[in-house]
Amino acid sequence: MNIDLSRRGFLRLAGAGAAATTLGAMGFGAAEAAVQAHVRDFKLATTTETRNICTYCSVACGIILYSKGDIAAGETAELIHVEGDADHPTNRGTLCPKGAALKSFVKSETRLTHPRYRAPGSDRWQEVSWDEAFDKIARALKDDRDANLIERNEQGVPVNRLTTTGFLAASATTNETAWATWKVVRSMGIVGFDNQARV
């Protein structure tokens, strides 16, 4: 048995065959084999583990996602369990009532799966393709910009300000998404740009 196992790694192995490893470490090799023959493996032993960070508050607890399937190997992956990361210096494996239920959030029935459109005056959604959605957005954005961009102020100085389109940015997307969003929003001249820091 590898004595350099990390604390979490040890827990995982211990879980994979608690009786077996304990006995094995004590020299009962045959007993280990006998036990392994009829003890079912710990469910998580066959899952892929992925490091992640809780998506709720900014304590930013470390979490481990356990999935069936390996994204890195090009497979689809289904999340089956989430737990606190015992090696994380802030939360040391603990989670609050929200973090402990993260899987339930990922799999909630009200997750969106396809783009939808609501027509003027309608009381229902209809599914649309991504292409239709993107084309509609691009058309509306360009038309509004062409019609309403304030090109110069009274002194004739370029100000390139668009106030008739606005953008509220998220609070849980990544820095990288934030930067891509900044580029797109500002290149259009949008000034009505805000995030969730105030609420």
Next chain:
Amino acid sequence: MTNSWTDIKNTDLVIIMGGNAAEAHPCGFKWVTEAKHNRGAKLIVVDPRFNRSASVADYYAPIRPGSDIAFLMGVIRWCIENDKVQWDYVRNFTNMSYLVREDFGWQDGMFTGYDEETRNYDQESWEYQIGEDGYVLTDETLQNPRCVWNLLKAHVDVYTPEFVEKVCGTPKERFLKICEMIGECSTPDKTMTSMYALGWTQHSKGAQNIRGMAMLQLLLGNIGVPGGGMNALRGHSNIQGLTDVGLMSNLIPGYLAMPKDSEPDFETYMSTRANAPLRPNQMSYWQNYRKFMVSFMKSMWGDNATAQNGWGYDWLPKLDVAEYDGMRMFDMMSKGEVNVYFCQGFNPILSFPNRGKLTEAFSRLKLLVVMDPLETETAAFWENHGAYNDVDSASIQTEVLELPTTCFAEDEGATVNSGRWLQWHWKGATQPGTAKTDNEIMANIYQRVRKLYEEEGGKVPEPVLNVAWDYADPLHPTAEELAKELNGKALADLTDPADPETVLRPAGQQISGFGELRDDGTTAGACWIYAGCWTEDGNMMGRRDNSDPSGMGVHQNWSFAWPANRRILYNRASCDLDGRPWDPERVLIEWNGERWVGPDVPDIAVTANPREVGPFIMNPEGTSRFFSRRLMRDGPFPTHMEPFESPVANPLNPSMRGNPVARIFERDLADLGTSDEFPLVATSYRLTEHFHYWTKHNVTNAVTQPEFFVEISEELAAEKGIQKGGRVRVWSNRGQVWAKAVVTRRIRPMVCDGKTIHVVGIPIHWGFKGAARKGFGPNTLGPVVGDANISTPEFKAFLVNIEPAEGGAIA
């Protein structure tokens, strides 16, 4: 946070005021428990409710919502009167000896220069006296009546314990007990930490609440020290990052400023940014502003940014008002002045004040685009849900597109915690259906608009066409590509200024820190404070060495903290004037005679002589400020202001309503209520079982807190005939909600100036979508008025009324 979650274990006293960490940040609060257990630290909670933090506190005091400045100025007055001041710190590291202009003053709760017409101060007099050498005049003896110290003493003089009791409703003996506990931390080897959140920001004077505590912390010598600091507990997992990267009307990444309409060219823009030092030998780090700005422009516009075109300055939008923040945009929208609106992972229909006005505003849009992992009330604002969303769908002409996005488990990248740690996370699950990442969505929108400009031409196409977008797949920039841009790189060989033959950084390499950025276009870097996050050594944000050899909770090799992997800001101030740690038991850095060394990255040049260079390197003074000059719109000292809706008049000036310089739109002014009709003070808050409007979508959390409620005292329940668990109607001058009544002793009536004040607590977590029961939130009731500096809505103190409603009690 100036400090970090793990640093809280080093404290001697925690004060939670303006937050509720045990409830809203449970796993971070464990470090308070750690300090209590291992160091014998004490916990003080000051809050209108005896909340879950209070339940584990050593001492609790109630306070009327919206009166925090009076409390804090009262503590400062008490500390000065009782000589609870860390003198060596205050003398050397603050501006207390600086002289202020003769024409500065105050009267009736107002500072000099107020103009009632424009609701603005002329700040001309709010400044130091400057000598002929360009430096501030000082009086080290503190005898000069115009020195900051004497002005501060005069300013806080009115905030006696009796005044505090009268304004805050905090019993005098409780206030004094807290003063004594705080006063003990004025010694060099004892520190207090302040933990706060939206309980302080969501007021019309939120920023001044925080300044009040920051001043107290300076007085005690607690800024920059282990176990001290000003610790803002950010609410969302990456709201720190989204603010760092400048996703606000007035920001460019790295806290640079968006240009104003009055700044016609790059040089005019730059002329007010690079602050010259106000005292000899000071670093005044913003002198490097041009390097950060030019490098940003190179990241934004690539080769299109040149010295000749002011680095693409004309292509940036210019602001004609201070900010087009959410509340301004919704006001414009309600007047039909906005056509297209995007909500990216944001549910404003439940989070901004005056929901009725919001619904009206959204109904006037031509197109609303919502990107979210979940169904939101905002996307469905046109759906009729009876009392919970009482709209006529047929009359709403807004087109809506709802785009499914991935969530945290299905995407990779970095989020920034309260302590400024950039932590990378990896994708561990496949997204449902055809959901896309936000990166793909933004890239697709951009590429299609760009194509339209290429094909059709149009108005000022340059900014759209000139954005740097050289990602391997233009429709899907990867997190790695974007993170590397945020870090910055050399665009040409960077040579040593002292020896042009020596190449310090070859062209194309990632830089390792912001010290490498240049102002001549030879470096790019989208967000200078993130420099060092993805270097030639790889992704520093993914680092996972949790060791902590100093035992100080520094964890230097875990992820990356901005700036420069520094874990505690202003840590130079953890040492005395000669560079010796105030407390030899708690060392972050120290001066070894030649350089600064220690477990944390020094917040000063490593060879800066401790007797010459001050610890507050971002300030041109090199010191920190009791008197904040012209940096805040509502005054250089915090002064007591009532909420816009208040049950009592301001004793400093009974005719003053709210914050005299806070922006309020005409319609919203008319929508304010008065205490004759609405005698009760409402305050909004979070529960530990829920996160905003997200967790009501999942069954586990919906079961633990299934139903909207409001919290009131036994006394108010008795007065109004409200049963425990009974149904009530709560209304303000802007709307009404129905809720279950939680009748509790956690809220007690307070007495302010002889008047009994009742508080109604309103949690924020319910709407008409998801797995929990349909309900309401405080935003149906709250007023559309915000902080004078940062436009945070006044959700923590507004007026309502309450009455029993139809429907039986359920125990």
